[in-house]
């Protein structure tokens with residue numbers, strides 16, 4: 426009993442006489458050196474990106490883009506019924522820079538992320554600065570009264586003929602909210618050619634049952650805020666080879682969202 430009260434590192438005589446219980450192992454073990462304990466993790470396997478662009482509204486952009494970007498990506502994945510984003514191929518039309526920031530800077534899992542946008546400067550920046558083989562970017566020159574007034578009128582196969590095909594899903598976040606019905610039809614048809622049979626579409630839109638079909642709500646600023654009657658939009662989506670299967674109401678950081686199957 427007296428021996429057990431002697432401190433660790435005492436004389437060899439005491440150490441030898443201690444029973445080899447787990448409580449006494451530290452007293453019997455030689456002290457490890459700093460160098461023998463030291464190890465290091467490999468450097469982070471990503472190059473942080475900070476694109477000099479901001480496309481989101483004030484209530485969204487007051488949060489870091491990685492915060493809202495990862496939140497949105499995880500919602501999309503869950504609402505599409507995916508177990509996770511790992512291995513999935515997602516085409517983001519009207520991508521801006523937010524989801525790319527989240528995927529790269531937070532090293533989120535994904536099979537392939539293709540971002541397409543009418544903004545030539547942001548797409549050029551992303552092509553130049555994103556060194557992550559899972560991400561690809563394409564500029565689309567398409568007319569939009571707000572974002573690209575001098576733009577062209579691309580064919581339905583404009584994206585698919587550039588090899589953007591076989592995607593598990595396409596998404597448009599805060600993009601249809603800036604399109605008239607003809608441009609929305611065009612985008613839906615282009616995406617139909619990019620998504621594999623059995624694939625899905627996720628997009629946000631402002632919905633208003635009180636209007637007849639479609640309203641451009643911001644007087645004097647075309648396409649700043651477009652709103653659709655939900656049944657009109659469901660019919661328009663069906664014209665373009667998709668079937669709406671779920672609609673999620675909007676919340677603080679989410680616009681109302683529609684989930685569709687490719688027919």
Ligand SMILES: C[S@@+](CC[C@H](N)C(=O)[O-])C[C@H]1O[C@@H](n2cnc3c(N)ncnc32)[C@H](O)[C@@H]1O
Nearest residue numbers: 480519520521523542543544567569572598599
């Ligand atoms: C409000 S921002 C949203 C950006 C991004 N989706 C997000 O949620 O962070 C709208 C984006 O759609 C792009 N856009 C608008 N019309 C487009 C079109 N017809 N084709 C491709 N991109 C378009 C704009 O350039 C802009 O980047």
